[in-house]
Amino acid sequence: MSGNIPVTxxxxxxxxxxxLVSDFTANPFAVLGFFGLLxxxxxxxxxxxIAPQNPYDLMTLDFMDGNLPPGSTGGMGQVFMLGTDxxxxxxxxxxxYGLRTSLAxxxxxxxxxxxxxxxxxxxxAYAGGLTDTLIMRLVELQLSFPAILIAMILxxxxxxxxxxxxxxxxxxQWAYYARTIRGLALVEKGREYIEATHVLxxxxxxxxxxxxxxxCIPPLIVIVTxxxxxxxxxxxxxxxxxxxxxLTEPSLGQQIANGYGYMQAGRYWLxxxxxxxxxxxxxxxxxxxxxxxxxxxxxxRRQ
Amino acid sequence: MTxxxxxxxxxxxxxxxxxxxxxxxxxxxxxxxxxVQKAVRAVNDISFDLGPGEALGLVGxxxxxxxxxxxxxxxxxxxxQGAITYxxxxxxxxxxxxxxxxxxxxxxxxxxxxxxxxxxDQIAEGVRVHxxxxxxxxxxxxxxxxxxxxxxxxxxxxxxxxxxGGQRQRFGIxxxxxxxxxxxxxxxxxxxxxxxxxxxxxxxxxxxxxERGLSYIFISHDLNVVRHLCDRVAVMYLGKxxxxxxxxxxxxxxxxxxxxxxxxxxxxxxxxxxxFRAIKGEIPSPLNPPKGCFFNPRCSLATDLCxxxxxxxxxxxxxxxxxxxxx
Numbered sequence: 345m346s347g348n349i350p351v352t353x354x355x356x357x358x359x360x361x362x363x364l365v366s367d368f369t370a371n372p373f374a375v376l377g378f379f380g381l382l383x384x385x386x387x388x389x390x391x392x393x394i395a396p397q398n399p400y401d402l403m404t405l406d407f408m409d410g411n412l413p414p415g416s417t418g419g420m421g422q423v424f425m426l427g428t429d430x431x432x433x434x435x436x437x438x439x440x441y442g443l444r445t446s447l448a449x450x451x452x453x454x455x456x457x458x459x460x461x462x463x464x465x466x467x468x469a470y471a472g473g474l475t476d477t478l479i480m481r482l483v484e485l486q487l488s489f490p491a492i493l494i495a496m497i498l499x500x501x502x503x504x505x506x507x508x509x510x511x512x513x514x515x516x517q518w519a520y521y522a523r524t525i526r527g528l529a530l531v532e533k534g535r536e537y538i539e540a541t542h543v544l545x546x547x548x549x550x551x552x553x554x555x556x557x558x559x560c561i562p563p564l565i566v567i568v569t570x571x572x573x574x575x576x577x578x579x580x581x582x583x584x585x586x587x588x589x590x591l592t593e594p595s596l597g598q599q600i601a602n603g604y605g606y607m608q609a610g611r612y613w614l615x616x617x618x619x620x621x622x623x624x625x626x627x628x629x630x631x632x633x634x635x636x637x638x639x640x641x642x643x644x645r646r647q
Numbered sequence: 648m649t650x651x652x653x654x655x656x657x658x659x660x661x662x663x664x665x666x667x668x669x670x671x672x673x674x675x676x677x678x679x680x681x682x683v684q685k686a687v688r689a690v691n692d693i694s695f696d697l698g699p700g701e702a703l704g705l706v707g708x709x710x711x712x713x714x715x716x717x718x719x720x721x722x723x724x725x726x727x728q729g730a731i732t733y734x735x736x737x738x739x740x741x742x743x744x745x746x747x748x749x750x751x752x753x754x755x756x757x758x759x760x761x762x763x764x765x766x767x768d769q770i771a772e773g774v775r776v777h778x779x780x781x782x783x784x785x786x787x788x789x790x791x792x793x794x795x796x797x798x799x800x801x802x803x804x805x806x807x808x809x810x811x812g813g814q815r816q817r818f819g820i821x822x823x824x825x826x827x828x829x830x831x832x833x834x835x836x837x838x839x840x841x842x843x844x845x846x847x848x849x850x851x852x853x854x855x856x857x858e859r860g861l862s863y864i865f866i867s868h869d870l871n872v873v874r875h876l877c878d879r880v881a882v883m884y885l886g887k888x889x890x891x892x893x894x895x896x897x898x899x900x901x902x903x904x905x906x907x908x909x910x911x912x913x914x915x916x917x918x919x920x921x922x923f924r925a926i927k928g929e930i931p932s933p934l935n936p937p938k939g940c941f942f943n944p945r946c947s948l949a950t951d952l953c954x955x956x957x958x959x960x961x962x963x964x965x966x967x968x969x970x971x972x973x974x
Contacts, residue, residue: 536759543721543751544773544826545743554772558763 367639377631384625388444395437396422400592405432414613427613429602435613439621442596445589446622449506450576453513457575458568460514461521462557468522469529470552480526486519491578499587509582509589513575524567528560562640569633573626580622596622651696652734652862653720653749653830659728660690660715664934687933689715691886692729694960699829702856702863704873704894706909707883708930713866714754716883717834720864721751733830747777750823754835756815760807766818767803774825789825795858796821797851813844817851824855830862837872849876870913874898882906885933885941892966902963902973904946940971948972 356362368374387394397404409418409432416424418432426435468479486494498512532538533556541551580597582588584604589595594602596618603614664685666674674682689712697703705713718724720731722738731738733749753759761769771789774780780788793800796817802810810818816836823831833852837845853876856863867873873880874894881891882903890903901907908926928945931937940958943949952971960969 536753536755537761539718539723540751540753540759540822541761542723543749544776544822545747546773546776550776555761555764559761 364639368635371635371638373631374635377628377635380624380628381632384443384621384628385447387440388447391437391440391444395434395440397434397437399433399438399441400594407432411611413611414617426617427611429614430606435599435617438594438599439596439618442594442599442618443621443625445506445593445595446576446579446597447625449510449513449579449589449595450572453510453517453575453579454568454572456510457514457517457571458521458564460518461523462525462564464518465522465525466529466552466556466560469526469533470548470556476526479522483519483522487523491516491574492581495578495582496585496587499582504587504590506589506593509579512582513578516578517571517575520571521564521567525560525564528563529556532556532559563637566633566637566640569629569636573629573633576622576629577626596625650735652699652701653697653864654732655696655716655720655729656694656732657729658690658693658716658719658726658731659688660719660724660726661686661688663687685934688886688936689933690719690726693883693886693888694729695881695888695891697830697862697864700856700860700862701879702865702877704877704880705864705866705883706868706870706873706880708868708909710930710933711883712886713883714834715886717751717832717864717866721749721832722746744777747773747826748829749832750826750828750830751832751834752816752819752823752836755839756812756819757807757839759819760815760822762807764806765803766805766807766810767800770803770818770821770825773822777826779825779827792821792825795855796824797847811844812840813847816840816844816848820848820851820855824859828861830864833863833865833867835866835868837869838867845872852876870898870910882909885931885936887941887969888960888967889942889969890966891960892964892968897966902966902968903942903970904948904972904974905942907974908945940969948974 368378392398399405406419409424409428410430412418412424412428412432414425414427414435416427418424418428424434424436426439428434429438464479464483468476494516495512498515499508502508502511538551538555541555546554579588579595580600583595583597584601586601588597591598599618600615600622603611603616603618606614664687666682666684670682674680691712693716695703705716707713715724719726720738725739733741733745736745738746760766764772767789770792771785774785774788775782789803790800792798793803798814798817798821802814802818807815807818816839819836836852837848840848849872852863852865855861856876863877865873865877877894879892880894880897882889882897882905884905890897890901890906897906898910901910905926912926926945931941931944937944937954939955940946940949940953943953946953950972956971958969958971960967963973
């Protein structure tokens with residue numbers, strides 16, 4: 345019947361993952377975004393090894409090196425590529441350490457929110473009826489408030505701290521995920537393969553986790569990348585407003601805020617460079633997310 | 648007949664179109680009354696028995712409620728009237744484990760297989776979850792199922808979109824078969840396939856039935872397929888059963904005008920040029936079925952009685968027909 349089919353697993357390029365990879369690499373901007381993002385992540389993870397100095401170890405700072413413009417040479421002969429702040433802190437090193445905090449906070453809150461949103465959204469879609477109505481009204485209530493307002497209120501109530509910022513970001517973002525996955529799950533739930541799982545007598549738990557969730561995940565990957573970007577931006581905003589992370593864990597937003605006061609004095613590098621780093625991170629994430637959305641959407645997917 | 652495997656009594660199911668909150672508000676404001684709820688009687692007072700090892704064909708036009716009957720029997724939806732008993736037990740009261748003996752093959756194999764799970768895993772999942780065979784024998788058991796269904800085991804590693812339509816439907820059949828069913832509901836299992844593949848799948852279904860003593864409820868609008876595969880045939884029109892009896896007898900010598908019209912509309916291979924006789928008129932809206940016999944607006948034999956009173960299903964020789972003026 346099919347003797348000419350080789351007795352092997354299908355080649356990687358024919359698996360859903362393989363098709364995704366080949367579609368993704370077809371767009372140069374997406375690849376650019378991907379490598380940009382990769383660079384940012386590597387910088388963040390290996391900051392202590394890449395950074396010329398530890399900006400938060402006061403022993404390594406020298407007041408004599410303060411307020412140097414980019415490219416200056418310090419008292420010890422070291423070059424400050426992006427200049428220093430008033431305490432002689434290397435801006436490049438600060439950015440690397442700041443990226444670390446920003447990415448960690450952004451990713452942690454996006455993933456926790458993703459988890460909560462998935463559970464809530466799947467329950468709403470699968471259970472339907474009153475459960476669905478109650479959950480979705482709550483989601484709409486949440487979404488009707490501006491994100492920044494909710495985050496500010498929560499931080500004001502909970503106080504400062506990395507965990508509290510993450511909590512505030514999760515509180516702001518879970519509703520997006522819940523609404524999105526509910527919509528996806530409602531569509532999938534009506535498909536015949538879910539009916540087939542009922543005929544096979546599977547438990548609700550199995551149907552939702554093994555069949556419904558995997559089929560809702562691909563479009564959600566997009567939302568996750570976008571939401572990581574928006575979590576980072578929101579955290580930067582909160583830090584800029586002075587209600588973000590504690591001073592001991594300065595993020596990019598805080599550095600921008602700190603440098604802001606010196607803009608008029610001509611020390612542009614204190615704000616601009618952390619700002620560029622933030623921009624680069626968010627644009628990379630969005631490029632990757634945008635293109636993922638295009639290739640995961642069957643309507644815009646090239647064949 | 649021996650004790651029936653499946654017995655359907657006065658089965659009915661209606662679907663209510665709930666008006667939206669806005670429509671209710673608008674109606675309350677303008678007329679002061681709640682809007683009339685529109686209901687479709689998708690299945691209306693249907694009764695039949697199915698013996699062990701028997702194949703019953705269920706035929707009728709699109710929208711006549713065939714698939715709803717299938718979904719009622721598999722428990723995907725619940726009836727609001729009548730009852731289904733399986734081996735003497737009411738289906739609604741049965742444990743899930745016993746319901747597994749009723750399996751289903753769906754019309755669209757691409758839509759009914761999980762797109763993100765390897766085909767082999769999908770066949771194995773049900774067997775594993777319900778311990779159909781001991782875990783140690785699972786591999787051999789599946790190999791046997793694949794061989795029976797004419798599936799190349801290599802394809803088990805693939806995803807549904809990577810195999811051909813015919814192969815996909817073989818997996819759909821294998822999934823049902825792996826649960827060791829007594830009764831398989833086939834909901835137009837070949838309608839989505841190429842004609843050349845249809846014959847293969849139908850022969851496969853016929854062979855499996857022979858070898859395993861399966862009972863089938865075979866839903867189709869292809870009368871030739873039903874004649875080939877089924878012992879008995881039930882004809883549905885607008886949610887009602889209008890004729891039921893021996894397949895060859897009913898299809899070659901129909902007594903209900905609708906069955907006759909269906910037979911005339913089915914294409915046949917002859918050497919002569921033939922005129923295609925379509926059933927005149929459209930199928931009436933199930934939201935607003937005609938008075939009397941539902942078929943009367945399209946029936947050439949309709950009398951005043953047909954227009955005022957709905958005929959009951961009556962014995963007519965070895966079969967049952969719901970018609971005031973049987974042919």
